[in-house]
Amino acid sequence: MEIQLLYNVFHHESVSMLIAIYFHIVGLHAGCSIVSITATLIGKKEYKPVAKIGAIFVIILFSISPIFLLTDLFQPLRFWYLFIHFNPTSPLSWGTFILCAYPVFTGIYIYFLFKGNVRWSKIFGVISLPTAIGVHGYTGFVLGFAKARVLWNTAVMPSYFLASAMISGMAFMLIVALIRYRFTYQDKPLEDREKDLEIIDLLSKWLAGFMILNVFYVFSDLTVMYYHTEDAFETVELVRLGKFSFLYIWVDNVFGNIVPALIIVFKKTRRSHLLLLIAAILASIGVFIMRYVMVFGGQYVPLS
Structure with a gap:
């Protein structure tokens, strides 16, 4: 035909x-x-x-x-x-x-x-x-x-953006704190080193907390949309199985939230500054990917 x-x-x-x-x-x-x-x-x-x-x-x-x-x-x-x-x-x-x-x-x-x-x-x-x-x-x-954009038009969006902002800010500061400690700890007395380590530990714990919150927002949002309208269902399928699935599910949430959070939650892995640095970098990448998917994924489903 x-x-x-x-x-x-x-x-x-x-x-x-x-x-x-x-x-x-x-x-x-x-x-x-x-x-x-x-x-x-x-x-x-x-x-x-x-x-x-x-x-x-x-x-x-x-x-x-x-x-x-x-x-x-x-x-x-x-x-x-x-x-x-x-x-x-x-x-x-x-x-x-x-x-x-x-x-x-x-x-x-x-x-x-x-x-x-x-x-x-x-x-x-x-x-x-x-x-x-x-x-x-x-x-x-x-x-x-933006009522016409299903991926955007959700009550979770402002809180979701704030949580991701906290993740990116803390991850960035954690990277700086780790690098600062690496290049200055030899010249510092033991007391100052311990204070720096406390700061690193504090930032990492806060970071893990907001990553867990972020995953909760994602799960809640996608679950509600999945059982909502037909357009909402198509949008969920887009980020779950479609063009943006790898970026959103794997890069953003699995490697950008879950893996770094697990590194931080377990005390043994949290003690490794190399693993903490990797966790912070993964979190930073994950947040940027989230922004990318939100901006372009939200516009991917045509309005007509």
């Missing part, structure tokens, strides 16, 4: 790779910021290095992230439209103002942190914490509000 193609509909990808990278970098600095502020608010002296390491990378990563967002606009000079056309029902509008408030409050927090002013660093830590959560949480809402 001969088939004649009369017209082929081209489905344009409205969200590009630049946005996937932007989501990842925002998650990194938001995660670092939340960890840094949390360490400051806990107030233990041994957590100070964690707070400072996180703060340094917040500055570096935040300075990079707008490049990808503005480049994706094609006409970046029009970004100011978002300031004069505020829509209270749009997460993009709220995100614009959160993105402006976040560096201000976080910058003041970092200033007092490095000045050694405990009281004011805690005060501005409390103030900047909601903006640190919001600066990445809003990206989850942006996708979650």
